[in-house]
Amino acid sequence: MDPVLSLKKVGFRYDGFWAIRDLDLDVKPGELLAVLGPNGSGKSTLLKVVDGILTPQEGEVLLKDRPVSGYTRSDVAKEVAMVAQETHFYFSFSALEVVLMGRFPRLGRFQFEGARDMEAASRALQATQCLDLAERSIHELSGGEKQRVLIARALAQEPTVILLDEPTSFLDLRFKKEIFDLISSLTHERGLSVVVVSHDIDLASQYCDRMVMLKDGRVYSTGVPEEVITASNIKAVYECPVIIDKNPAAGSPRVSLV
Numbered sequence: 001m002d003p004v005l006s007l008k009k010v011g012f013r014y015d016g017f018w019a020i021r022d023l024d025l026d027v028k029p030g031e032l033l034a035v036l037g038p039n040g041s042g043k044s045t046l047l048k049v050v051d052g053i054l055t056p057q058e059g060e061v062l063l064k065d066r067p068v069s070g071y072t073r074s075d076v077a078k079e080v081a082m083v084a085q086e087t088h089f090y091f092s093f094s095a096l097e098v099v100l101m102g103r104f105p106r107l108g109r110f111q112f113e114g115a116r117d118m119e120a121a122s123r124a125l126q127a128t129q130c131l132d133l134a135e136r137s138i139h140e141l142s143g144g145e146k147q148r149v150l151i152a153r154a155l156a157q158e159p160t161v162i163l164l165d166e167p168t169s170f171l172d173l174r175f176k177k178e179i180f181d182l183i184s185s186l187t188h189e190r191g192l193s194v195v196v197v198s199h200d201i202d203l204a205s206q207y208c209d210r211m212v213m214l215k216d217g218r219v220y221s222t223g224v225p226e227e228v229i230t231a232s233n234i235k236a237v238y239e240c241p242v243i244i245d246k247n248p249a250a251g252s253p254r255v256s257l258v
C-alpha cells in the first residue's frame with residue numbers, strides 16, 4: 001500500500017541549529033506509528049514539519065504523493081490534523097465550539113458552519129464519547145476529557161492523518177488507556193493514520209504498529225516495537241540502563257528501569 005505520508009531526507013533548522021536532519025519516514029493508511037525519543041530530540045519539530053507549520057530547509061514531505069510545499073494551508077488541514085502538546089483557550093468556549101473549530105479549513109470565506117459541519121462535529125463528539133460534554137466549557141474539563149475533545153476537533157476536520165504530540169502526558173492510567181484505545185480504533189477500525197509522540201513507551205509498544213526512535217534529530221531505530229524497544233537502543237538514546245521483558249498480558253516489550 002502506498003504511504004499517505006512520506007518524509008524524504010527532511011532537515012529543519014532553527015537559526016543555526018538542526019533540530020531534525022536526514023529524516024526518512026513513511027506512514028501507511030490505517031497505521032498507528034509512535035515517535036519516541038528524549039526531550040529535545042526533535043519529535044515536536046517533526047510533527048510541525050508534517051503539519052506544514054514549519055517548512056524544512058532540506059528534503060521534502062509528500063502527502064498522498066504530492067509535496068506539501070505545493071498545498072495551501074487549508075488543503076493541508078483537509079488531510080492532516082494536529083493535536084498539539086499544550087492547547088490553551090483564552091475564551092471559555094464550549095466543547096462543541098472547540099470541535100467546530102476543526103471545520104474551519106472546510107468553510108469558505110465569510111461562511112458560517114452549516115448542517116454538514118454540525119453533523120461532522122457531532123460524529124466526532126460521538127466517536128470520542130464526548131457528546132455529554134458538548135455544552136461544557138473547555139476550561140472546566142478534566143485533562144482526559146479535554147484531550148478527548150481536542151481529538152474530536154481533529155476528527156471533525158475529517159483528515160487522513162492525525163498527529164498527536166504527547167496526548168497522554170498529564171493523564172492518569174485509566175485516561176492514558178482510554179486515549180490509546182481511541183487512537184487505536186481510529187486507525188484499525190476507520191483506516192486513519194495516526195502519528196503519536198509519546199513518553200509512555202510501554203503503552204506505545206502495546207498499541208502501535210510501528211515505532212520510530214529519534215536521537216539528536218535523526219532516526220536511531222525504526223521497526224515493530226520488538227525491534228525498537230531493546231535495552232541497547234534505550235541505553236544509547238535515553239542514556240539510561242533498562243531491562244526489557246514482555247508485558248504478561250499483551251506480549252509487547254516492557255521497560256523496567258534498573
Ligand code: ADP
Nearest residue numbers: 014015019037038039040041042043044045046
Ligand atoms: P522534542 O519535541 O523531542 O522535545 P523539539 O522538536 O521541541 O524536541 O526540539 C528539538 C530541538 O530544537 C531542541 O533542541 C529545542 O531546544 C530546539 N527548538 C525547538 N523549538 C525551537 C524554536 N522555536 N527556536 C529554536 N530552537 C528550538
Ligand code: MG
Nearest residue numbers: 043044045085
Ligand atoms: Mg515536544
